[in-house]
Amino acid sequence: MNTHYLSPAETAKLIRARLKKAFPRTKFSVRSDSYSGGGSVRVKWMDGPAATLVESIVGSYAGGRFDGSIDMKISVRHWLLPDGTVRVASNPGTQGSMGYIAAEREWMPDPDCKLVSFGADFVFTSRTISPAFAEKIMARLIRKGLPENTLKIDRRDNGEAGIVTRLGVNFDDARYWERQANVEQSRFMVAGA
Template sequence: MSKHVSCVDTAKLIRQALKEAFKGIKFTVRSSTYSGGASINIDWTDGPNTAQVEAVAKRFSGAYFDGQQDYKGCTFALLDGQVVRFGADFVFCNRSHSVELISKACASVARRFGMAFVPTAADFKAGRLHEIYASESTWGRTVGQLVREDLAKRSDRLSVGHTKTAARVIYLGNDGHSEVAALAGEAVA
């Protein structure tokens, strides 16, 4: 039998793990419960990229969703040697970008593709870069898409710091309801 870790307690664990992994970054971690489930939203500006934060935070998700069957299933983990189900079905990571970081990404794209002008952060925020193509070598991607790709990779760290809190969690698997769930379990294990 598994122990249920409440959504609030799951948020506390995530907050601690992020603090350990990304020293100096201010994260806002909010839990939300509603009929049919619960989730946690993590917000921050600049710093580590979304993939780096997800590598720490997503291990605390208590569910998966199989869109082919419109099914939400349970995942299970070991926390300090005890089988648990985390109270937040899903953990969402939402990174914001400062004008300074957007400007760096715009300059990088302009350099990389030999653009005659350097787009501005204001152009990016207003959506004007989604109508402009840098060159034929961008395979149909607009300048806005290229800047967004650059921002997604951009990080102030080369790697994620060690987190004792996240290391306490070992993914065990899921309820095995669907093929998608089985494949997800194999990929994480």
């Protein structure tokens, strides 16, 4: 069976369609980059679903894997199903080279699928939060006992926000509450708030 090469831009188009179907209320920015030796896709969104949910969808469109234990990149071929989803067709793995990535192989799962090679070796994700969303998180943390003046909302010029430690706060307390802020961000986003 012939392998169809999909450029990073074509891969980005497939990812955009999948995200629109999975999270219709969230606006995603999906951009592709091509460079010598490969390509990548960057996915960015504000508020919306938790990063782990988005990563579970877009990660399957990565045409490569990297084994940092032996500094080796491998290429993976996929089955592109008619509905736009993908499955690994063949992954040579790195265990034969003393790495940790296991080899994978799946036979054609659907008679109408195509064997593809994604030009985007990696898919990167970046979720940001809005000031309004940061306010919701801070309100929840205060109800949970956040000490006054431990964290603050950092409002950025580009319309994004972050929850950061105030200067002069006990480091261990601040780290605890920063972790709690991250937990709350994920809870809110999973619930679709």
